[in-house]
Amino acid sequence: MISSGVAGPLGVLHLPRLWQKASLEAVGKLHPDYPGCGKGYDQMVLDGLGIDREEFLAYIKSSKPSYVQLESWVLSKKGGSLDQAAVKKLNDAIKGYIHDDGTRASICSSAGRPDDGSIKDAVNLNNLDDWATFYSAELK
Known part of the structure; x- marks a missing residue:
């Protein structure tokens, strides 16, 4: 998975x-442990961009766009440009999101890493979770 x-x-x-x-x-190729479009970061991005969830998913399903094509579609929905203040606010929210203690402990445990509290942000915890899932599913 690409990191958040x-x-x-x-x-x-x-x-x-x-x-x-x-x-x-x-x-039909997404690992069953992952939502194609969940309620966390996924919805935060759609809301931050002002993109309707169902319209986004329908576009992905019908057009199967490359990433560059997706960005062009997003821009077309936003009149050709993005509100940079809104992008900064969204990016700050993503970088600043902290998982609860139970989620952090569970991810660290699954990844085989002691939960010493040094990793708090959801982006890095999600990376650990992705890597552990990949390792368990693909390399063991």
């Missing part, structure tokens, strides 16, 4: 990951 901490040329964090997950789900 990655942005494409538009500068929107998590949008590449959302595109990847929704695209994989649209063709």
Whole structure:
């Protein structure tokens, strides 16, 4: 999986990951542990961009766009440009999101890492979770 901490040329964090997950789900290739478009970061991105969830998913399913095509579609929905203050607010919210203690402990445990409290942000905890899931499903 692409990390939530990655942005494409538009500068929107998590949008590449959302595109990847929704695209994989649209063709039946997404790992069952992942939602194609969940209620957390996925919905935060759609809300932050002012994009309707069902319209986004229908576009992914019907058009199967490349990432560049998706960004062009987003821009077309926004009149050719994004509100940079809104993008910054969204990116700050993504970078600043902290999982609860139970989620952090569970992710660390599954990844085989002591929960010493040093990793608090959801982006890095989600990365650990992705890597542990990949390792368990693909390399063991």
